[in-house]
Amino acid sequence: MPRCANETETGLGLGWTPPEPFVIRFETARLVIRAYELGDAAQMFEAVSASREHLLPWMPWAREGHRDVEASVHYITTQIMAVRDAKTFSAVGIGIFDRASGRLLGGTGVHGVHRDTACAETGYWIRADATRRGYCTEATAGVLSWAFRGQSEGGLGMRRVVIYCSGENIASRRVPEKLGCAPR
Numbered sequence: 262m263p264r265c266a267n268e269t270e271t272g273l274g275l276g277w278t279p280p281e282p283f284v285i286r287f288e289t290a291r292l293v294i295r296a297y298e299l300g301d302a303a304q305m306f307e308a309v310s311a312s313r314e315h316l317l318p319w320m321p322w323a324r325e326g327h328r329d330v331e332a333s334v335h336y337i338t339t340q341i342m343a344v345r346d347a348k349t350f351s352a353v354g355i356g357i358f359d360r361a362s363g364r365l366l367g368g369t370g371v372h373g374v375h376r377d378t379a380c381a382e383t384g385y386w387i388r389a390d391a392t393r394r395g396y397c398t399e400a401t402a403g404v405l406s407w408a409f410r411g412q413s414e415g416g417l418g419m420r421r422v423v424i425y426c427s428g429e430n431i432a433s434r435r436v437p438e439k440l441g442c443a444p445r
C-alpha cells in the first residue's frame with residue numbers, strides 16, 4: 262500500500278509529498294503534540310526565556326531566538342506558513358503541550374525532509390523546569406509513530422526518521438536509546 266499520495270505515480274524515488282490536509286495534532290498519555298498557533302506566542306517566549314541557559318549548549322537558536330513575544334509570533338507565523346504549500350514544505354516546528362493544563366513544555370518537529378527517500382529528521386527540547394519526567398521520550402515516541410504511520414491513517418508516511426545529537430549530550434542521547442533506535 263502506498264504510504265504517501267503519489268508514491269506509485271512518480272519516477273522520482275518514493276516521491277513523498279505532505280498529507281493533504283496537513284493537520285498536525287496527536288496525543289500521547291500526558292501530552293498534546295500539535296502545530297503552533299499564534300495564541301502560543303506568549304508562552305513560547307516565556308518557555309524559551311526561562312530555559313535559555315539549559316538550551317544554549319545544544320540549540321544555537323536559543324541565543325538570539327525568541328527575545329521578545331514579537332519574535333515568537335514571527336517564528337510561529339513561519340511554521341504556520343511552512344505547511345501551507347505542499348510543493349515547498351521541507352520542515353516544521355511543532356509544540357509539545359501538557360494535556361491537562363495546555364502548558365507549553367517544549368518543541369519538536371520534522372525537518373530536513375528528503376522527498377526521494379521519504380526521510381526526515383526530528384529533534385526536541387523541553388523547558389528547563391519540566392525535564393527528567395519522561396516528556397521528551399514520550400513526545401518523541403509519539404512523533405516517530407506519527408511520522409511512520411501511513412498518510413491514510415493520519416500519519417506522515419515517512420520511511421526513515423533520523424535524530425542527530427552530540428555524544429556529549431547525555432540527556433538527548435538517552436531519548437533514542439530508550440526508544441530502541443539504532444545508533445549509527
Ligand SMILES: CC(C)(COP(=O)(O)OP(=O)(O)OC[C@H]1O[C@@H](n2cnc3c(N)ncnc32)[C@H](O)[C@@H]1OP(=O)(O)O)[C@@H](O)C(=O)NCCC(=O)NCCS
Binds near residue numbers: 315319387399432433
Ligand atoms: C534533551 C532533553 C530534550 C531531554 O528532555 P527530558 O524530557 O528531560 O527527557 P526524558 O525525561 O524523556 O529523559 C530521557 C533520559 O535522559 C535522562 N536525562 C534527562 N536529563 C538528564 C540530565 N540532565 N543528565 C543526565 N541524564 C538526563 C533521563 O534520566 C532519561 O534517561 P533514564 O530514563 O535512563 O533515566 C532536554 O534535556 C533538553 O531540552 N535539553 C536541551 C536541548 C537539547 O539538548 N535538545 C536536543 C538536541 S540534539
